[in-house]
Amino acid sequence: MTAKDKKPPGAQRIADDLRAEIESGEIExxxxxxxxxxxxEKYGVTPETVRQAILRLKNAGAVTSRQGGGVYARNRPPLKRLGMQRYDKAKWRDSDEVAFIADRVASGREYNRTDQTQTVKLVPASREAAAALGVPEGSDVYARARLVREKGEPTHTLTSYYRPSHVEGTRLVDPTPGPAGAGGGFRVFYELSLEPDHMNEELCARMPTPTEVETLQLPQGEPVVVLKRTTYTADDTVIEYAVGIHCASRFSWNYSFKLPDSARDNAERAERQES
Amino acid sequence: MTAKDKKPPGAQRIADDLRAEIESGEIExxxxxxxxxxxxEKYGVTPETVRQAILRLKNAGAVTSRQGGGVYARNRPPLKRLGMQRYDKAKWRDSDEVAFIADRVASGREYNRTDQTQTVKLVPASREAAAALGVPEGSDVYARARLVREKGEPTHTLTSYYRPSHVEGTRLVDPTPGPAGAGGGFRVFYELSLEPDHMNEELCARMPTPTEVETLQLPQGEPVVVLKRTTYTADDTVIEYAVGIHCASRFSWNYSFKLPDSARDNAERAERQES
DNA sequence: TAGTGGTCTAGACCACTTC
DNA sequence: AAGTGGTCTAGACCACTAA
Known part of the structure; x- marks a missing residue:
């Protein structure tokens, strides 16, 4: 009697037990x-049954395993909080690129060229991209795709779509890898008199496709968050439509805003029209 | 030769094939x-191997199965877009509750009392809730927990935490189920001269816990999105801290905002201080 | 009741890691 | 080389669904 003879055995039972040990901190x-x-031996079942139990934990994102290695409780790295301040105009308008990079270095984070790979291509516009950019579906748009890593591990992809008439000939679509981060791209638009003014972000989460599993090297049981971002100038010209695929366990998103007030907004609008 | 003798068989192969058939629309x-x-029969493997293939698809969120029934490609219901307008002051300030409900009915959506169950309890404040509400950890706070359904199916839970000093004796903590939606709660604060003014929302995604799987009746391979919301009055008093657990496949979140400009904001702040 | 998916055993074999 | 997890077979049995 190993104090384990109360409930029906089986894969689910074993998985529950192990999960409890992880959550209680018994297994850190x-x-x-x-x-x-x-x-x-402990449960008196077949190896196959144990494997099924572990499988459940893997699919729940609780453990990872390496063939020949062992099974390990997954690390919960602190979430990187993404707030609206990451788009601060000061980052790309007031400082030049070098200063921008220098700032990142100074802030303790390493700036590593290999942290981001980039490819720029002309591609036929998908339905979404076309709608966002206001061009016909299938017409050529620039796609600037980045794969971003943190300490060598992929964390997310980000693909920006641009109207060729906006960016043709600029360093944005120069195949030579430019500076990392949104600052780089926004700076270019600023210099083109297409200063980014406001944006819209849409988020949803789902399980990854096999392709995403591969490019982001996702462990089993890791969802992705899809971020679709549209950036506008002050006169509502769309200058960028971007889609990001993020490892869910690495990020959180943060938004602060005033509660809207349609009644007052309508009143103000009416007032403005009269004057 | 059923034209299926090119690649190594096995669970992964079968899963890939089926996935392709689903994505191509061959299986709608x-x-x-x-x-x-x-x-x-088709692949010349054991039932167990086929089962493993199906398992992978289930964990990828691609199919669901009912014992004795069959295996079905998952429906992709349209995402319900949650935008900041859902907090429009007009909804709870200008109209009374009845009008609010009437509006929902008129807009084509059915308002059904059983769509939302509610329980109100005094509970010791968790670390997060305590920090948000500015009370000592473990001190009593009101927890108002709702389980929201759409056409009978659970879509999300939402638990609001309040300072007892704010809501004691109000209908917010009346055990009788009140009106549905945030409008109900916000209206109460409005009447208490604690008008909601701005808020902060934080989102992240992960696989659900077994408890969440049960209460939300989640299919295998369905992630959840965790939403943490803090609501403030104009003078930065926190009136509500709320945590929601959402079925990922049912929602998307939408935020529109102006790019921040710390340089200008700082300048304005300095100006204000001088005057 | 016939057909479906789900669980488990028993055992062979493989791929990888660690020493 | 020894030990680890991963895949597959072969077959028994169970639980559920639908006609």
Missing amino acids: PGGKLPTTRQLV | PGGKLPTTRQLV
């Missing part, structure tokens, strides 16, 4: 779970 | 996949 994040053989 | 959303036995 990054810690090793018992080996398959040990669990086989 | 909601459509039935071949039975296990049919796939066994």
Whole structure:
């Protein structure tokens, strides 16, 4: 009697037990779970059954495993908080690129050229991109795709779409990799007298496609967050439509805003029209 | 030779094939996949192997299965877009509750009392809730928990936390279920001269816990989006801290904002201080 | 009741990691 | 080389659904 003879055994039971051990801290994040053989003996089941139990935990995002290695409770790295301040105009308007990079270095984060790979191509506009940019579906638009890494590990992809008439000939679509971050792109628009003024972000989450699993090297049980961003100038010209695919466990998004007041807004609008 | 003798068989292969059939539209959303036995024959493998293939698709959120029923490609219901306008002051300030409900009915959506269950309790404040509300951790706060359904199916939970000093004795913490939606709660604060003015929303996504799977009746392979909302009055008093758990496949979040400009904001602030 | 998916056993074999 | 997790077979049995 190993004090384990109260409930029906089986994969679900084993998974629940292990999960409890992880949540209680008995097995700390990054810690090793018992080996398959040990669990086989402990629960008196087949290796296959144990494997099924582990599988459930993997799909729930609770553990990862390496063949030949072992099974480990997943680390919960602190979420990188993405706030609206990341688009601060000061970052790309007032400082030049070098200063911008210098700032990143000074702030303790390493700036590493290899942290971001970039490819620029002319592609036929998807339905979404076409609608956002206000061009016919299938017409050529520039696609600037980046894969961003943190300490070597991919964290997200970001693909920006531009109207060729806006960016043709600028360094934005120069195949030579430019400066990292949105600052780089926004600076270019600023210099083109297309200063970014406001934007719209749309978020949703889902399980990744096999392609996404591969490019982002996602562990089993890791969802992705899809971010669709449209950037406008003050006169509502769309200068960029961007789609990002983010590893869910690495980010959180933060938005602060005043509650809208349609009644007052309408009144103000009417007033403005009269004057 | 059924034209299926080119690549190594196995669960992954079968899963890939089925996935391709779903994505190509060969099997439409909601459509039935071949039975296990049919796939066994087609691929010349064991039922167990086919089951493993299906398992992968389930964990990827691509299919669902009912024991005794069959395996079906998952429906992709249109995402309900949640924008900042859902907090429009007009909804809870200018109209009374009845009008608010009438409006929902008129707009074509059914208002059904059973769409939302509600429980109100005094609970010790969690660390997060305490920090947000500015009370000591573990001190009593009101927790108002709702489970929201759409056509009978749970879509999300939402738990609001309040300072007892704010809401004690109001209908907000009356155990009788009140009106649905944030409008109901905000109206109460408005009447208490604690008018909601601005808020902060934080989003992240992850796989659900077993409890969440149960209360939201989540299919395998369905992530959740966690929404943490803090609501302030104009003088920065926190009146509500709320946590929502959403089925990822049912919602998208939408935010529109002006790009911040710390340089100008600082200048304005300095000016104001001088005057 | 026939057909469906779900769980488990028993055991072979493979791929990878660690020492 | 020994130990780890991963895949697959073969077959028994169970639980649920639909006609």
